[in-house]
Amino acid sequence: MNPRMTRDELLRRGAGGVVFLSLPSLLAACGGGDDGGESSDELKDVLNFSNWELYIDTASTRKAAGLTGPTTLEQFTQESGIKVNYYEDINGNPEYFATVQGRLRQGQGIGRDIIVVTDNDRYLGDYITNEWALKLDKSLIPNISNLIDAQATPPFDPNREYTLPWFSGMDGIAWNEDVTGPVTSVKQLLEDPDLKGKVGVWGQMGDTLGLIMLSNGDDPAKVTDESFDRALETLKTAVDSGQIRKFYGNDYAQPLSKGDLAASMAWSGDIVNLQNPKLKWVVPDDGGIIWTDNMLIPLGGSVSTASTYMNFVYEPEIAAELALGANYISSVKGVKEVAEKLNPNAVENTLVFPTEEMLAQMHQNDPAMLSNPDYIKRWLQVKGT
Amino acid sequence: MGGFFHRHRGATPYLLLAPGILWLAIFFLIPLGFLGYQSLQSGFFPDFQFTWEFSNFSNGIRDYREQLVRSFVYAGIATIACLVLAYPLVYWIAFRAGPWRNLFLLFIVAPFFVTYLVRTLAWLNILADQGPVVGLLRDLHVLDSDGRLLATTFAVISGITYNFFPFMALPLYVSLEQIDPRLLEAAKDLYASPTKAFLRVTLPLSAPGIVAGTLLTFIPATGDFINAALLGTPNQAMIGNVIQAKFLESLDYPGAASLSFVLMGLILVALLVYAKIVGSERLTG
Numbered sequence: 001m002n003p004r005m006t007r008d009e010l011l012r013r014g015a016g017g018v019v020f021l022s023l024p025s026l027l028a029a030c031g032g033g034d035d036g037g038e039s040s041d042e043l044k045d046v047l048n049f050s051n052w053e054l055y056i057d058t059a060s061t062r063k064a065a066g067l068t069g070p071t072t073l074e075q076f077t078q079e080s081g082i083k084v085n086y087y088e089d090i091n092g093n094p095e096y097f098a099t100v101q102g103r104l105r106q107g108q109g110i111g112r113d114i115i116v117v118t119d120n121d122r123y124l125g126d127y128i129t130n131e132w133a134l135k136l137d138k139s140l141i142p143n144i145s146n147l148i149d150a151q152a153t154p155p156f157d158p159n160r161e162y163t164l165p166w167f168s169g170m171d172g173i174a175w176n177e178d179v180t181g182p183v184t185s186v187k188q189l190l191e192d193p194d195l196k197g198k199v200g201v202w203g204q205m206g207d208t209l210g211l212i213m214l215s216n217g218d219d220p221a222k223v224t225d226e227s228f229d230r231a232l233e234t235l236k237t238a239v240d241s242g243q244i245r246k247f248y249g250n251d252y253a254q255p256l257s258k259g260d261l262a263a264s265m266a267w268s269g270d271i272v273n274l275q276n277p278k279l280k281w282v283v284p285d286d287g288g289i290i291w292t293d294n295m296l297i298p299l300g301g302s303v304s305t306a307s308t309y310m311n312f313v314y315e316p317e318i319a320a321e322l323a324l325g326a327n328y329i330s331s332v333k334g335v336k337e338v339a340e341k342l343n344p345n346a347v348e349n350t351l352v353f354p355t356e357e358m359l360a361q362m363h364q365n366d367p368a369m370l371s372n373p374d375y376i377k378r379w380l381q382v383k384g385t
Numbered sequence: 386m387g388g389f390f391h392r393h394r395g396a397t398p399y400l401l402l403a404p405g406i407l408w409l410a411i412f413f414l415i416p417l418g419f420l421g422y423q424s425l426q427s428g429f430f431p432d433f434q435f436t437w438e439f440s441n442f443s444n445g446i447r448d449y450r451e452q453l454v455r456s457f458v459y460a461g462i463a464t465i466a467c468l469v470l471a472y473p474l475v476y477w478i479a480f481r482a483g484p485w486r487n488l489f490l491l492f493i494v495a496p497f498f499v500t501y502l503v504r505t506l507a508w509l510n511i512l513a514d515q516g517p518v519v520g521l522l523r524d525l526h527v528l529d530s531d532g533r534l535l536a537t538t539f540a541v542i543s544g545i546t547y548n549f550f551p552f553m554a555l556p557l558y559v560s561l562e563q564i565d566p567r568l569l570e571a572a573k574d575l576y577a578s579p580t581k582a583f584l585r586v587t588l589p590l591s592a593p594g595i596v597a598g599t600l601l602t603f604i605p606a607t608g609d610f611i612n613a614a615l616l617g618t619p620n621q622a623m624i625g626n627v628i629q630a631k632f633l634e635s636l637d638y639p640g641a642a643s644l645s646f647v648l649m650g651l652i653l654v655a656l657l658v659y660a661k662i663v664g665s666e667r668l669t670g
Contacts, residue, residue, distance in 0.1 A: 094633040105431055122636075130431060197533070239619060245536050246618050260514040260535065373429055376635045384619025385452070385630040 041137075043304045046083050050096075050115045052293070053088045054273075055167065057325020065324040066343040072321055076312050082305060090116060092249070097123040100298070104132040109300015114309065116166050120206035120291035122370040124163070125156050127296060133162045134297040140307040143314035150359070151292065151331045155221070156367045163294035164310050167328035170354065170362060171207045171289035174266035174281040176259050183263040185285040186215035190238040200256065200264030201235070203247035205379045206365040208235065210289040211265060214363060220289060223369040236382050247383050268351040272327050281351065283361050290362035292331065327352050424642035433639060441643035449627050449644065453651065456623040459538075459613075460606035463545040467553035467602050468595065470546070475554050476587075479561040493554050501548065505615050508544055509535065512616070541621045544612035549605065553598040560594025561587070596663055604652055624648055 054061075057071050069075075073084050090096045096117075100110045104127075117124045127133045138144060147164065157163045175183040179198065183189055189199055190212075202208045209231045210220040216234060218227035238244050245261060253270050255261045256279065271281040297306045312318060319332035320339040324346050340347045347353045354362075369375055424441055426433040446453070478489045496504055512518055512534040519535075522528040534540050564587060572582035610625030624644065631641035 098633055101431070126430070126636075197531070244618075254509070255513070258513055258515050260533075373635065373637070377637075380630050380635060382619070383630070384622030385627045 041304055042302065043082075043308065044113075044302045045081065046085060047114070047302075047305050047309055048085045048087070048112045049309070050087045050089050050112045051166070052090045052116060055088070055116075055293075055326055055328070056086070057321055061325045061327075062321070065346060067321055067324060072313070072318050072325070075318070076309060079312065080308060082308065084309070087112075093118050093121045093123045097126065104130070104299055107299065110298050111300070112298055113301035113306040114295050115298055116293045116295055117163075118291055118293050119154065119156060119367075120171075120210070120289065120365050120370070121204060122367075122376075124294060124296075125367045125371050127298070128157060128162050132299050134299065134301060134303050135161050136164070136297065136310065137303050137307040140304060141311040141314065143311045146314050146316060146319075146333045148331050148333055154292070154364070157294075163296045164314070165331035166293045166295050166313075167323070167326065168290055168292040168331060169328055170268040170283065170351070170358075171211055171291065172266060172268060172281055172283045173211075173263060174256060174271055174279050175263035176256055176261070177278045177280060179259045179262040182280065182282075184282050186211050186265075187286075189263055189265070190215075190234065190243055195262050196241075196243050197245055198260070198262035199238070199244050200246060200248045200252040200261045201244055202252075202265050203249055203383065205376065206370050207289060207291070208247075208265060209369075209379070210363070210365050211284060214284065214287040214289075217286070219363070220369075221364050221366050223366040228369065228375055232378060232382060239382060269328055272349065272351045283358055287361045287363055288358075290359075290364060323352060329354060420642045420645060423638050424646050426639040428639075430636035430638065438639060441639050442647060445640060445644045445647055449624060452622055452624045452627050453647070455621070456607050456625070456648075457651070457655070459542050459545060459621075459623060460603050460609075462542050463549065463606050464553070464599050464603045466542070466546045467550050468599065471550060471554040471557055471598070472595075475558045476561055479558055479564075480566070490555075490558065493551050493558075496547075497551060501611065504548060505544055505611050508540070508547070508616060512540055535616060536618045538617070538621055540616040541612050541623075544616045545606050545609055548609075548612065549602045552601040552605070556597035556601065557591065557594040560591045560597075564590050592663070600656070600659075603655075607652055608648060 056073070057065075057067070059071065062068075062071065070078070073086060077083055096115070100115075103110050117127060141164075144160070144164070147160070151165050151168075152160065154160075154163075173183055173186070173189055175181075180195060183192070183195070189195065209228070212231040212234050213220040213223070213227055216227070216230050218224075218230065235244075248264070250270070252261060252264045252266065253274055256264050256266070257274060257276050266281055268281060271279055295306075295310060297303055313322060314332055316332055316334040316338045319330045319335045320342060323330040323335055324339055324343055327349075329352060336347055336353050339353070350358060422435065423433070425435060425438050427436045427438040427441075428434050474493075478486055482489050510516060514533050514535065519528060519533060522534075523530055523532065528534075568586050568590075569582055572586050577585065608625045610623055610629050613621050613623045613626050614629075628641045628644050628648075631637045631644065
């Protein structure tokens with residue numbers, strides 16, 4: 001799941017979800033056939049791009065970051081002649097997945113050439129294993145050589161055949177200085193009696209159990225039944241004792257700012273965007289989790305058009321403007337050097353340009369854990385559902 | 386056209402009913418059929434197979450009995466709270482507010498002008514630990530210095546009560562407003578005390594409003610999940626939260642569908658018991 005924007009992703013899940021349990025398939029059955037499932041290799045003059053809110057440079061964020069000139073989307077259109085229909089319509093991985101899966105299941109397109117999906121939830125794997133994603137045309141993406149090594153072989157797409165990173169962010173711990181002293185380990189977060197009832201954790205399995213596994217000395221990238229049981233037991237103890245106040249989506253940020261929460265598991269990007277000097281964020285002593293939002297081409301998308309755009313954003317000059325304009329971590333080589341020339345102050349923010357030392361403490365989730373139905377069921381039971 | 390209706394007079398009621406029936410068929414019966422079909426499937430997303438999997442129902446009841454019971458208890462308490470709060474208020478508006486009636490009714494409906502989610506989100510601020518209500522209660526020593534309102538059972542039930550209040554108040558108002566004041570005068574003339582007049586005249590005459598109000602409050606409150614999600618903790622999870630998590634997080638569509646049917650069935654049973662108690666003619670007013 002992702003840190004930006006939504007006040008509370010639970011809300012939106014509800015809106016899309018329960019009432020129309022069976023509607024997606026009905027709508028899919030009624031849908032027209034004009035965007036069929038076949039990939040088209042023709043370069044189109046329009047690119048339909050679905051992304052999260054506040055996740056790209058705009059005129060105002062460029063100004064704030066000290067950038068001049070047109071936005072990267074405008075530059076792309078100038079350079080390629082391809083107009084971009086940019087939709088900020090992804091508010092959560094589960095909701096978006098629920099919305100589009102009906103059509104994809106029928107082999108139909110969803111009217112998009114690129115969508116952006118996070119790797120710390122099961123859905124990215126679901127798109128790929130169900131063959132709902134189309135292969136990139138790497139001949140059109142020579143700039144793929146600028147992809148950083150750490151991102152070259154992710155477990156869900158070992159050869160980067162279907163996906164390329166958009167931005168990354170870090171899972172860590174934040175605390176409110178008005179309420180408590182530094183909280184730097186997951187163990188302290190879940191056990192310190194001074195924090196009782198004032199601790200937040202995420203409602204997403206990958207993030208929360210990932211951090212707990214690191215604290216237990218287990219590897220979140222290679223989960224076993226034993227390490228899963230241990231992590232779930234640690235969490236359950238903290239829930240039962242009343243240490244944990246609640247499971248949060250993106251909505252932990254407000255109670256943390258107000259002091260209802262003393263400390264919480266928190267996303268780096270949220271803390272940057274809150275700009276509240278009382279809130280401190282650290283990579284936990286035992287390590288953090290790095291998640292990445294990935295671009296992929298859903299069924300029905302134009303591979304050539306999408307690949308052309310991906311090549312464009314993997315130019316270090318463009319990638320630097322994107323990172324400065326959105327305040328998230330880029331996966332493009334050399335982006336920090338370019339950004340430093342554009343705005344020397346901005347690159348000192350280690351939440352956007354993390355140090356080597358921070359990155360060395362970062363781990364990834366095991367995709368096999370994220371899609372294991374038994375694990376999901378037991379995780380939901382600890383959440384009360 | 387007139388000639389047609391003349392010649393087929395018997396068909397007129399059916400033609401008048403057709404749009405409504407069509408609407409229900411497309412937007413209620415067909416989706417319900419899909420839901421029923423899905424509830425008997427087995428397997429994992431996206432490869433569900435239709436296997437007459439009746440165990441989905443028994444497993445759902447076994448695994449989520451706690452949340453089912455909790456949903457009915459919370460909805461029941463909230464319904465009673467709505468009734469107790471709404472009745473005197475609406476009584477006053479109907480009999481005493483005179484020319485200001487419509488204004489006060491507007492106040493009751495006003496929260497509906499704001500979306501459900503935003504209304505509930507506002508409660509996050511009202512009940513916050515650093516907020517005015519908790520501060521006052523701490524000063525009065527009703528809450529100890531570490532006490533809180535948010536993320537408690539109290540917050541969830543209060544949220545439901547608040548959100549469904551107009552569904553109780555409006556039908557009550559309609560039934561109270563229709564009472565002929567001369568009946569109360571007659572009761573007085575026949576030496577009924579005010580209490581007795583209320584119990585023998587007003588209360589029975591407002592019964593259809595009470596029944597309609599309790600149903601309109603109780604049924605949606607049982608399936609509600611927003612209040613538990615925003616104002617509660619895992620210990621306050623209701624069956625709506627379970628269905629939502631099954632649908633969106635575990636992608637267990639058959640499980641979600643079968644639990645939806647279980648909830649529907651239990652509400653129907655509750656309704657039948659209620660009808661038996663109050664008399665079925667009152668259910669239909």
